[in-house]
Amino acid sequence: xxxxxxSLIHDLHPTQLTVGMxxxxxxxxxxxxxxxxxxxxFMEVHPIPAVEGPGGKLYITDHHHLGRAxxxxxxxxxxxxxxxxxxxxxxxxxxxxxxxxxxxxxLDEHGVRHYYASIPSHLEKLIDDPYRSLAGYVRNAGGYLxxxxxxxxxxxxxxFRRHIAIEDLSKDFHGAVKRATALAASQLAQGLxxxxxx
Numbered sequence: 001x002x003x004x005x006x007s008l009i010h011d012l013h014p015t016q017l018t019v020g021m022x023x024x025x026x027x028x029x030x031x032x033x034x035x036x037x038x039x040x041x042f043m044e045v046h047p048i049p050a051v052e053g054p055g056g057k058l059y060i061t062d063h064h065h066l067g068r069a070x071x072x073x074x075x076x077x078x079x080x081x082x083x084x085x086x087x088x089x090x091x092x093x094x095x096x097x098x099x100x101x102x103x104x105x106x107l108d109e110h111g112v113r114h115y116y117a118s119i120p121s122h123l124e125k126l127i128d129d130p131y132r133s134l135a136g137y138v139r140n141a142g143g144y145l146x147x148x149x150x151x152x153x154x155x156x157x158x159x160f161r162r163h164i165a166i167e168d169l170s171k172d173f174h175g176a177v178k179r180a181t182a183l184a185a186s187q188l189a190q191g192l193x194x195x196x197x198x
Contacts, residue, residue, distance in 0.1 A: 020133025
């Protein structure tokens with residue numbers, strides 16, 4: 001059974017290269033509007049999944065947006081659901097094990113895979129993938145179902161990347177969300193995780 005552990009936000013290590021900064025900004029606004037005791041209570045109710053890696057460092061495996069938003073909002077600590085203890089692994093074996101368990105996503109904002117060494121050491125170094133924000137907003141709009149499939153939002157982000165021009169996304173984000181929500185219900189999206197059709 002996973003154990004819950006409290007840790008400093010700054011000490012966390014990501015397991016991906018990107019986040020959607022529109023989504024981060026929204027979460028940051030919510031956290032920044034809370035008093036410090038309410039911030040702590042919010043983080044406690046929303047524990048972030050993590051794995052203990054070499055040197056006892058915590059590597060978060062999901063909810064990178066919440067982690068980055070908490071960091072930017074000045075929330076000092078968070079609560080983490082430790083899913084596995086891989087602290088005895090050598091670094092190379094650690095990443096192999098992480099990949100085997102679908103706990104790492106070393107793809108950049110263009111959907112290109114990188115070496116594990118390219119994964120930033122801290123949350124503040126994650127880079128923006130606007131299509132990841134788009135995927136999050138489409139899910140929230142009911143465009144597809146939340147699913148336990150690993151990195152489902154990244155699969156949708158790559159789908160939207162192929163169908164919606166970056167210029168349109170940059171110019172009118174909410175207009176792009178409407179277009180992407182319709183796309184998510186089309187036969188083009190059949191087979192994607194959480195697809196529900198019209």
